[in-house]
Amino acid sequence: MDPRLFARSVAIVAEKNMRIYYFKGPVVVFGLLFPLLMFLTFFIGRSLDLVLFFPGFLGMMLFFTSSSVGPLITPWEKRDKTYERLLSLPVVLDSLIVGDVLAGAAFGAGITSIVWVASSALLHLPLRDPVLLAVGIVLGAVTFAALGTLLASPTTDNPSNIMMLSSLVRLPLIFISGIFIPLSQLTGWMWAATSLSPLTYLVDLFHAAFLGDEVHSPWLDSLVLIIVILIFWLCARAIQQRNLIKGI
Amino acid sequence: MDIIEAHHLRKAFGQVLAVDDVSISVAEGEIFGFLGPNGAGKTTTIRMLTGVLSPDAGTVRIRGVDIHKNPLEAKYFMGVIPENGTVYSDLTAEQNILWTGKAYGMDRASCKKRADEILARLGLDGRRHDVVRTFSKGMRQRISIACAIVHSPKVLILDEPTTGLDVYSRRLVIDTVRQMNREGSTVLLTTHNIEEANTLCSNISIINQGKIVATESPEKLKKTFDTSRYIEIAFEQQVGPGIFAVEGVIRAEPWGDKWRVYSGNPDRAVKELVAAAGRANLTIVSIATSNPTLEEAFVQLTAGA
Numbered sequence: 001m002d003p004r005l006f007a008r009s010v011a012i013v014a015e016k017n018m019r020i021y022y023f024k025g026p027v028v029v030f031g032l033l034f035p036l037l038m039f040l041t042f043f044i045g046r047s048l049d050l051v052l053f054f055p056g057f058l059g060m061m062l063f064f065t066s067s068s069v070g071p072l073i074t075p076w077e078k079r080d081k082t083y084e085r086l087l088s089l090p091v092v093l094d095s096l097i098v099g100d101v102l103a104g105a106a107f108g109a110g111i112t113s114i115v116w117v118a119s120s121a122l123l124h125l126p127l128r129d130p131v132l133l134a135v136g137i138v139l140g141a142v143t144f145a146a147l148g149t150l151l152a153s154p155t156t157d158n159p160s161n162i163m164m165l166s167s168l169v170r171l172p173l174i175f176i177s178g179i180f181i182p183l184s185q186l187t188g189w190m191w192a193a194t195s196l197s198p199l200t201y202l203v204d205l206f207h208a209a210f211l212g213d214e215v216h217s218p219w220l221d222s223l224v225l226i227i228v229i230l231i232f233w234l235c236a237r238a239i240q241q242r243n244l245i246k247g248i
Numbered sequence: 249m250d251i252i253e254a255h256h257l258r259k260a261f262g263q264v265l266a267v268d269d270v271s272i273s274v275a276e277g278e279i280f281g282f283l284g285p286n287g288a289g290k291t292t293t294i295r296m297l298t299g300v301l302s303p304d305a306g307t308v309r310i311r312g313v314d315i316h317k318n319p320l321e322a323k324y325f326m327g328v329i330p331e332n333g334t335v336y337s338d339l340t341a342e343q344n345i346l347w348t349g350k351a352y353g354m355d356r357a358s359c360k361k362r363a364d365e366i367l368a369r370l371g372l373d374g375r376r377h378d379v380v381r382t383f384s385k386g387m388r389q390r391i392s393i394a395c396a397i398v399h400s401p402k403v404l405i406l407d408e409p410t411t412g413l414d415v416y417s418r419r420l421v422i423d424t425v426r427q428m429n430r431e432g433s434t435v436l437l438t439t440h441n442i443e444e445a446n447t448l449c450s451n452i453s454i455i456n457q458g459k460i461v462a463t464e465s466p467e468k469l470k471k472t473f474d475t476s477r478y479i480e481i482a483f484e485q486q487v488g489p490g491i492f493a494v495e496g497v498i499r500a501e502p503w504g505d506k507w508r509v510y511s512g513n514p515d516r517a518v519k520e521l522v523a524a525a526g527r528a529n530l531t532i533v534s535i536a537t538s539n540p541t542l543e544e545a546f547v548q549l550t551a552g553a
Contacts, residue, residue, distance in 0.1 A: 088328035
C-alpha cells in the first residue's frame with residue numbers, strides 16, 4: 001500500500017470527523033461537561049489539596065475528552081447512511097480507525113491543554129518536567145481515543161446504545177485509577193484493581209510531570225499506555241473487519 | 249479492453265448464498281446495466297465491486313488493479329453512489345463536494361472549479377452554501393452524484409440512482425450519467441426501471457437468486473424472447489377465449505377491457521383475428537401489435553423470484 005495514499009486517507013477521515021462530530025451534543029455533554037461536573041462533585045466543599053489532585057483531574061479530563069468523539073462516529077455514520085459512501089472512497093478500514101483515533105486524540109489533547117494552561121495561570125501549579133507532560137498528553141489522548149473507537153466497533157446504527165456502553169465502561173475506570181485516592185495510599189485489592197486501568201498509568205505519568213511523586217517509572221507508564229493503544233487498535237480492527245465481512 | 253472485471257464472485261451471509269459465481273466484464277466507455285428483482289444480489293455484488301464488502305471467493309479488478317488487494321489505488325479510478333447512500337447532512341453542498349474531491353487527491357483550486365461546474369449542471373448553484381440537511385431527497389441525490397463525479401472518474405458505479413426521485417431530478421441524473429459517459433467515464437448502474445436500462449445501457453446483465461441469468465445487449469435480449477410479441481385487441485361485445493383459437497396465436501389472456509394475444513407471427517395472427525371477428529359479427533374497437541419489451545425478457549428470466 002502506498003504510504004502517501006494511506007496518509008491522505010487518514011487525513012481526510014480525521015478532517016471530516018473534526019468538522020462534523022466535535023460539536024455534536026453527546027461530545028459536548030460527555031466530553032466537556034461530564035468531567036467538569038465530576039470535578040466539582042468531588043472537590044467543592046471539601047478541603048482537598050488541588051495541587052496534589054491536579055494530575056488526577058487532568059488525567060480525568062483527558063480521559064473523558066479523548067474518549068468522547070470515537071464512540072459517536074461509526075454508529076452516527078451508519079444511522080445517516082454515510083458509512084457505505086465513506087467506505088467506497090479511497091480509504092481502507094485502517095484509515096477509518098486511525099482517522100477516528102486522531103480526531104478523538106486531537107480533541108482530547110486540545111481541550112486538556114487549554115485546561116492545563118488556564119489552571120496553571122490561575123493556580124500557579126508546579127511543573128517539574130514539561131516533556132513528560134507532553135508525552136503524557138499525547139499518549140493518554142491516543143490511548144483513550146482508541147478506547148472510544150473500540151467502543152464504537154460493535155454493530156449498531158443507534159449512537160445512544162454506544163454512548164450507554166461507553167459510560168458503562170468509562171465510569172468505573174474513574175474510580176479505580178488513583179484519581180481521587182493517590183496511588184501511593186492504595187494497598188491490597190485496591191492496588192491490584194488500579195493496576196488494571198490504563199488511566200492509572202496516565203495519572204502516574206502526570207504525577208511524575210507535575211510533582212515528581214510517581215509510583216511507577218515513567219518508562220513503565222509509557223510502555224503500558226503504548227501496549228494498551230495496540231490492544232485497543234487491534235481489537236477495534238478485528239471487530240470492524242468482522243462486521244465488514246458480515247456486511248453489517 | 250474491460251475496465252471492470254469481476255470473476256466468480258461468491259458471497260454468503262450465514263446459510264444464505266447471496267451471490268453465487270457472478271462474473272461481469274464491462275468494456276471501457278460503455279454504460280452497463282445490472283438488473284434483478286429485489287433480493288437478487290445486486291447490491292451485494294455492487295458492494296464487492298466497490299471494495300465495500302470482501303467476497304468469499306472471486307476477484308474484482310478495476311483498470312487491472314485488484315480492488316481487494318490494492319483498494320486505495322483501485323478506488324481512485326472510481327466514483328460511487330451506493331444504494332441509499334447519502335452525503336453528510338451537517339456539511340453544505342459545496343463542503344461535501346470539496347471534501348470528496350480532496351479525498352480523491354484533487355487540489356482545492358481545481359476542485360472548486362469543478363464544483364462550480366457540477367453544481368450549475370445539476371441545478372444546485374443557488375444552494376451551494378446551504379447545509380444538506382435542508383435539502384429534499386432529489387437534491388440530496390444530486391449532491392451525491394456531484395460528489396461521485398467531482399474527480400471525473402474513469403469508472404462510475406451507481407446503485408439505483410433514480411429510485412424515489414421526482415421526474416425533474418430523475419432526468420437530471422440520467423442526463424448527468426450520459427454526459428459523464430460522453431466525457432469518458434464507463435458507467436455501471438443498477439436500476440429497477442427497465443425502460444431506463446433499455447434506453448441508457450449498451451449491455452445488461454440480469455441477476456436472479458444470486459446468479460447471472462443473462463448478459464446481452466437490450467436488443468438481443470428482447471430478440472431472445474421474440475415469442476412474447478403480442479397483440480392487444482378490444483371488442484365492442486363481450487367475447488370468450490374461443491375466438492382466439494386461430495392460426496398464429498399461442499395464447500390469449502384478458503387484459504383489463506382488452507385481450508392480450510401472444511403470437512410468434514403477429515402479422516398472420518392479426519389477419520386471422522380480423523377474419524374471425526368478421527365471421528362472428530364482432531366489432532373491433534382497437535387493435536395494436538407490440539414488440540417484445542425488455543420488461544418481458546426481465547420477467548421471464550427472473551420468473552419465480
